[in-house]
Amino acid sequence: MTYGVNHYLWGLEQKEKSLADLPKKVSGNKRVRRAQVRGAPLSQYAALPWRQTAEGRTEVLLISSRETRRWIIPKGWPMKKLHAADCAAREAFEEAGVEGDVRRKKVGVFHYDKSLSNGRLQPVRVSVFALQVSRECVDFPEKGQRDRLWTTPFEASVLVDEPELKALFLGFMRFQLPLPEDLSRH
Secondary structure, X not given: OOHHHHHHHHHHHHHHOOXXXXXXXXXXXXXOOHHHOOOOOEEEEEEEEEEEOOOOOEEEEEEEOOOOOOEEOOXXXXXXXXXXXXXXXXXXXXXXXXXXXXXXXXXXXXXXXXXXXXXXXXXXXXXXXXXXXXXXXXXXXXXXXXXEEEEOHHHHHXXXXXXXXXXXXXXXXXXXXXXXXXXXXX
8 A cells, every 4th residue: 555545544543543542641841742642653854965966967865775775865763952954964974974064944754654673564754854965975884784876856756666755856856956155146
């Protein structure tokens, strides 16, 4: 089944559940996290690494997943005391070995089902932040565990599996981000 069907069915199941299934009390003044509701999507943050070629074309960086070798973008779980965009930038360094300027405002969201070790599928909502790459590192934590591929946003949309990520690449292709040099002229 696709993401849309799975989550539509999940939503129907949630409507049938009573409020008694929700946590009765939360310590302190913190809001109830969606993850506390069984089966609710968890959050991840991803970087969409990109660069401008000498010819003026925009390229994006894909990496392979460690287990299935599918093409994905660097992503990971939230980290304490780090802004979502900074988490995305850290994942880009750890998984792809790239550094640069990350935008604070997300460029999009996509969903996928993460396979857990117990065989269960966990819905995940991924917020994506554009990262203009200024440096590719020779050494980085996951070097040798993943492949890297610089490609056009259109080709990236063909290579990834998640429909919403495909759409995000197609939208990114049409949306030209200004280079820092361009910003300084205004």
